[in-house]
Amino acid sequence: MDFLFILPIFLPLLTAIFLFLNRKIFNELVTNFFTLNSALLSFAISFFAFVTFALDKFKPISITLYQWTRTPDITIGFTLDGLSGVMLLLVTGLSFVIQLFSTSYMEKDEKHSNYFVYFNFFVFSMLLLVMSSNFLVMFFGWELVGLSSYLLISFWSQKPAAAKAGNKAFVINRIGDFGFLIGLMIILNTFNTFDFHTVMQSSTNVSENTITTISLFLLLGAFGKSAQFPLFSWLPDAMEGPTPASALIHAATMVTAGVFMLVRISPMLQHSATASIVIISFGLLTALIAAFSAMNQYDIKKVLAYSTISQLGFMFIAIGAGAYVAAIFHLVTHAFFKALLFLGAGAVIHSMHHEQDMRKMGGLRKRMPITAGMMGIGTLAISGIPPLAGFWSKDEILASVFAKAGMANELVFSIMYYLFWALTLGAALLTAFYMGRHWLLIFEKDNGIDHSEVQEAPKAMTRPLILLGIFSIFIGFINTPFFHGLEKVLHETLENVEVTHLPEGIALVILAVLSIGAGFTGLIIAFLIFGFQLHKRINLGKFKLESPINLVKDLSSNVLYLNKFGNVFFVSGMKNFSRKVAVVVDGLIIDGSVNFISSAFGKTSKITSATQTGLVRNYVVYFGLFLILLISLFIFTPLVAQ
Amino acid sequence: MLEVTTDWYLTLAAILFSIGFFGMMIRKNALIMFMCIELMLNAVNLTFIAASKHFGQIDGQIAVFFVLVVAAAEVVVGLAIIVSIFRKQSSASVDVLNVSRG
Numbered sequence: 001m002d003f004l005f006i007l008p009i010f011l012p013l014l015t016a017i018f019l020f021l022n023r024k025i026f027n028e029l030v031t032n033f034f035t036l037n038s039a040l041l042s043f044a045i046s047f048f049a050f051v052t053f054a055l056d057k058f059k060p061i062s063i064t065l066y067q068w069t070r071t072p073d074i075t076i077g078f079t080l081d082g083l084s085g086v087m088l089l090l091v092t093g094l095s096f097v098i099q100l101f102s103t104s105y106m107e108k109d110e111k112h113s114n115y116f117v118y119f120n121f122f123v124f125s126m127l128l129l130v131m132s133s134n135f136l137v138m139f140f141g142w143e144l145v146g147l148s149s150y151l152l153i154s155f156w157s158q159k160p161a162a163a164k165a166g167n168k169a170f171v172i173n174r175i176g177d178f179g180f181l182i183g184l185m186i187i188l189n190t191f192n193t194f195d196f197h198t199v200m201q202s203s204t205n206v207s208e209n210t211i212t213t214i215s216l217f218l219l220l221g222a223f224g225k226s227a228q229f230p231l232f233s234w235l236p237d238a239m240e241g242p243t244p245a246s247a248l249i250h251a252a253t254m255v256t257a258g259v260f261m262l263v264r265i266s267p268m269l270q271h272s273a274t275a276s277i278v279i280i281s282f283g284l285l286t287a288l289i290a291a292f293s294a295m296n297q298y299d300i301k302k303v304l305a306y307s308t309i310s311q312l313g314f315m316f317i318a319i320g321a322g323a324y325v326a327a328i329f330h331l332v333t334h335a336f337f338k339a340l341l342f343l344g345a346g347a348v349i350h351s352m353h354h355e356q357d358m359r360k361m362g363g364l365r366k367r368m369p370i371t372a373g374m375m376g377i378g379t380l381a382i383s384g385i386p387p388l389a390g391f392w393s394k395d396e397i398l399a400s401v402f403a404k405a406g407m408a409n410e411l412v413f414s415i416m417y418y419l420f421w422a423l424t425l426g427a428a429l430l431t432a433f434y435m436g437r438h439w440l441l442i443f444e445k446d447n448g449i450d451h452s453e454v455q456e457a458p459k460a461m462t463r464p465l466i467l468l469g470i471f472s473i474f475i476g477f478i479n480t481p482f483f484h485g486l487e488k489v490l491h492e493t494l495e496n497v498e499v500t501h502l503p504e505g506i507a508l509v510i511l512a513v514l515s516i517g518a519g520f521t522g523l524i525i526a527f528l529i530f531g532f533q534l535h536k537r538i539n540l541g542k543f544k545l546e547s548p549i550n551l552v553k554d555l556s557s558n559v560l561y562l563n564k565f566g567n568v569f570f571v572s573g574m575k576n577f578s579r580k581v582a583v584v585v586d587g588l589i590i591d592g593s594v595n596f597i598s599s600a601f602g603k604t605s606k607i608t609s610a611t612q613t614g615l616v617r618n619y620v621v622y623f624g625l626f627l628i629l630l631i632s633l634f635i636f637t638p639l640v641a642q
Numbered sequence: 643m644l645e646v647t648t649d650w651y652l653t654l655a656a657i658l659f660s661i662g663f664f665g666m667m668i669r670k671n672a673l674i675m676f677m678c679i680e681l682m683l684n685a686v687n688l689t690f691i692a693a694s695k696h697f698g699q700i701d702g703q704i705a706v707f708f709v710l711v712v713a714a715a716e717v718v719v720g721l722a723i724i725v726s727i728f729r730k731q732s733s734a735s736v737d738v739l740n741v742s743r744g
Contacts, residue, residue, distance in 0.1 A: 616675070616736045620666040 003063050005049040005080045008042040008092055009127040015039075016120035023113040032103045035116045039096040039123075046092045050085050058082055058492050062133050062197075073193035079133035082489040083328065087130035087260060090332060094251055094339055095123045097464045101343050102244040104460035105350055115155060115242065122148035122245075126253035130260055134194040135184050138264075142180060142225070142257065146173045149254050152245040153238045162240035169234040176224015176231055183217030190214070200267040200496070211268055215275035218265060226258025226312045229286040233563050235309055239301040243346030246301060250308045251339035256331050259315045266324045266497050280320025280401075284423055287313025289562070291430035292555070295437070300345050300356050303438045307382065308338060310431060314397055317424055321417075323400030324494055325487045329479045330393035332486070336475050337381040337390060340468035344375035347457035347465065348442060358438070362447035367454040370462045372443045374469040379439045381472045383432035384519035386512075392476035395515045398424055399502045402511055425518050432522025440530040481508060651692035658685035670737045672724045676717075683713050 015038040019031060060081035068074040106115050125148050129141025154166025190210055191199045227235040239246055269275055287310045294306035311334050318327035349356055365372040381388035401424055405417030479486035502508055662681035669675055687706045694702030731738060
């Protein structure tokens with residue numbers, strides 16, 4: 001019974017294959033029946049396996065399905081420990097909830113069955129990634145996640161934008177995967193095995209430079225998958241996919257893979273100070289850029305996309321600060337409220353007949369009370385308002401960065417970490433602001449558009465919303481300063497890891513108050529601008545506020561022109577470069593040498609073929625000449641023999 | 643009285659071979675060329691026999707028999723080809739047959 005946890009990994013794969021084979025026979029009802037029951041069964045088994053595992057004092061269970069080679073030690077194996085257990089529950093649980101929502105959202109879609117095939121395949125890939133006991137299986141999952149996200153993002157491939165977005169996601173992920181692959185090669189070369197446990201244990205015997213190299217390459221992979229700066233631009237474009245699929249990508253699967261992987265290698269990561277600094281600074285940069293970009297988006301889903309990037313930045317900050325538990329904790333809470341927000345957005349889009357522009361919404365609260373209420377909970381949760389889920393995890397991250405500053409042994413580092421803490425607090429404030437704006441623009445602000453025909457989403461949509469809403473309120477209690485639940489679960493996984501602990505006593509309270517203050521300030525500013533219309537009510541006299549505001553708006557809606565920058569420097573530059581290469585290398589060198597060889601043969605054959613006159617007499621002459629040559633050879637060669 | 647030595651035979655064979663060879667080069671009638679080939683073959687035969695006589699060994703004369711047999715077979719095939727060429731273009735000139743020109 002110990003190995004029960006293998007079942008939920010392969011159940012989605014079997015479902016995907018089964019649905020694919022019968023896609024022409026099954027109607028929507030039958031497809032829904034199979035996929036929902038499979039997802040529910042998968043979650044039930046996972047839950048049972050996790051409970052068994054918990055009763056066994058969280059002792060990690062490993063299973064090897066197949067030994068590929070012994071030296072180097074490469075196996076196909078899976079493991080259930082605290083980290084993968086949490087992810088197993090999260091992925092299967094959210095997969096069920098989101099599929100329940102999808103049955104209604106994807107109703108009467110032409111490719112209804114295909115959607116569930118891809119969806120199940122996606123879940124399988126993610127489970128393969130999180131449950132693996134070695135880097136190889138993780139890499140399989142890593143690549144399959146990329147593939148299935150491509151299939152889901154470009155699901156409506158008849159739309160050019162969707163096809164393009166799918167390609168973009170795939171290509172940018174490839175850049176990250178390239179780094180991941182190189183990291184894996186160095187790992188195999190250094191440790192002669194892919195097994196997590198062995199690699200982590202022997203990582204103390206390896207020089208810090210090697211660890212840093214490996215970590216930085218793996219980090220590139222994490223940046224790609226988790227959409228961190230500079231590889232984040234695929235995620236907002238990925239909004240072209242069906243909304244529930246976006247919810248899955250953003251909440252439980254895909255983007256969390258990078259964070260998960262970094263926590264998985266944390267015993268190695270802690271030995272590299274460089275890698276930690278890189279992680280925390282890139283995470284912070286991402287959190288700030290994405291939060292800033294989210295401020296002036298008008299697409300209901302794009303705001304959430306940038307918000308996801310920003311929240312992932314928070315998780316990276318936590319990892320960089322050595323607070324691995326906080327990173328996973330924020331991953332879990334974020335999964336719930338982001339799934340809630342996305343599904344809520346999906347419900348709004350559904351009721352608005354596929355309208356995604358928030359300027360055409362407004363005042364929907366009275367028409368869709370349940371959705372508005374649940375999305376309100378999600379907004380409060382992500383803003384870090386206690387006692388909702390987001391508060392506990394975000395506060396833990398902020399406090400950890402603060403604690404890290406106190407632990408630093410040099411003044412420079414200490415100041416740097418205090419600065420990081422302040423900026424993270426700023427990102428949290430921005431989060432509250434843009435999420436408040438998001439909610440107010442959709443549900444509150446009156447745009448003078450008549451929405452009397454808009455109706456509340458069907459029950460199959462609101463029920464998952466309510467479920468996720470409840471979780472978004474209470475999931476934060478799994479790891480509070482009073483009850484370290486998650487920390488206990490992850491204890492075995494992070495056994496030899498030096499986790500940054502929270503400050504205690506009055507410091508923690510002050511930090512919490514500051515973080516709550518940031519959340520409330522952001523929400524209040526959002527309300528003053530978008531709810532109360534403050535800027536129209538007060539007269540600033542001569543002071544012109546318009547131009548700086550417009551500059552900020554412009555920068556924000558263009559993502560600080562980073563996409564254009566990337567386009568000019570990387571895409572156009574690469575295009576010009578490859579055109580030059582096409583002319584010089586391909587045209588002159590390769591084509592030139594091939595043409596030279598063929599023309600040389602042509603010219604010489606022209607010359608030699610002139611001797612072939614077709615006249616027998618001439619051949620006789622050649623014959624005679626060679627005869628004379630032969631005879632003279634006989635005559636003039638001195639006799640060596642005898 | 644002049645004594646007929648092996649040199650005489652060899653000289654005669656060389657003259658016959660040269661006649662045949664130059665005939666091959668300058669004539670374009672297929673029949674004449676054929677005769678020239680025969681002349682060259684027989685010049686070689688004469689050389690074989692002269693050498694055989696000179697060294698008192700029979701090997702050369704045996705070779706001549708082989709040459710004669712092969713020449714007879716060759717004449718059969720060659721004449722048949724010449725006849726079919728003649729039928730096709732009502733001339734036995736080989737200069738017209740330059741299809742294998744490079």
